[in-house]
Amino acid sequence: ETGVTQSPTHLIKTRGQQVTLRCSSQSGHNTVSWYQQALGQGPQFIFQYYREEENGRGNFPPRFSGLQFPNYSSELNVNALELDDSALYLCASSLAGDLYGYTFGSGTRLTVV
Amino acid sequence: RKEVEQDPGPFNVPEGATVAFNCTYSNSASQSFFWYRQDCRKEPKLLMSVYSSGNEDGRFTAQLNRASQYISLLIRDSKLSDSATYLCVVISPPGRRALTFGSGTRLQVQP
Numbered sequence: 001e002t003g004v005t006q007s008p009t010h011l012i013k014t015r016g017q018q019v020t021l022r023c024s025s026q027s028g029h030n031t032v033s034w035y036q037q038a039l040g041q042g043p044q045f046i047f048q049y050y051r052e053e054e055n056g057r058g059n060f061p062p063r064f065s066g067l068q069f070p071n072y073s074s075e076l077n078v079n080a081l082e083l084d085d086s087a088l089y090l091c092a093s094s095l096a097g098d099l100y101g102y103t104f105g106s107g108t109r110l111t112v113v
Numbered sequence: 114r115k116e117v118e119q120d121p122g123p124f125n126v127p128e129g130a131t132v133a134f135n136c137t138y139s140n141s142a143s144q145s146f147f148w149y150r151q152d153c154r155k156e157p158k159l160l161m162s163v164y165s166s167g168n169e170d171g172r173f174t175a176q177l178n179r180a181s182q183y184i185s186l187l188i189r190d191s192k193l194s195d196s197a198t199y200l201c202v203v204i205s206p207p208g209r210r211a212l213t214f215g216s217g218t219r220l221q222v223q224p
């Protein structure tokens with residue numbers, strides 16, 4: 001059974017640029033959630049995708065968007081990057097309705113300069 | 114006020130010590146509760162679920178007090194390998210789709 005994989009592991013972008021982060025969900029999981037973790041803070045929920053549609057969103061602006069593909073993999077897109085977007089971005093996959101089976105990827109560390 | 118609040122620590126304890134972490138949550142409608150562990154620069158991993166009746170997993174005991182909206186984690190006989198950040202996590206309506214994390218409590222077990 002493969003776990004959750006994220007790419008890239010590290011990324012440096014300039015303010016105002018756009019970035020796409022990728023996540024492959026764990027085998028058998030059909031739901032993907034994205035979280036942002038700033039230094040010294042807990043992860044903050046960005047949004048969740050199920051059956052290729054967004055079905056939950058946290059307090060993040062529209063410039064944070066995403067996609068889920070038929071194979072349940074997912075992308076997180078961030079437009080017009082700001083310095084405060086520098087963080088660890090975590091993807092978690094789960095089976096819909098299973099609150100105990102969240103599996104996190106090791107994250108993408110984004111630095112905006 | 115944050116939805117989930119934790120003492121950030123750090124808690125520096127010697128090997129073999131017993132240490133307790135506390136967490137409070139603000140949404141009285143919260144329905145599911147967990148402790149996650151996060152090692153430095155790694156992803157969070159589920160440590161254990163938390164129930165009102167209390168639950169134990171080896172050296173770890175978790176307790177939920179719904180009346181006080183308070184969650185605790187007790188670690189007995191601390192090991193060096195317990196050094197990590199412990200995240201209190203709550204799932205609340207509506208939707209019950211998102212994990213709401215506290216900021217974490219850092220534990221450093223010293224030889």
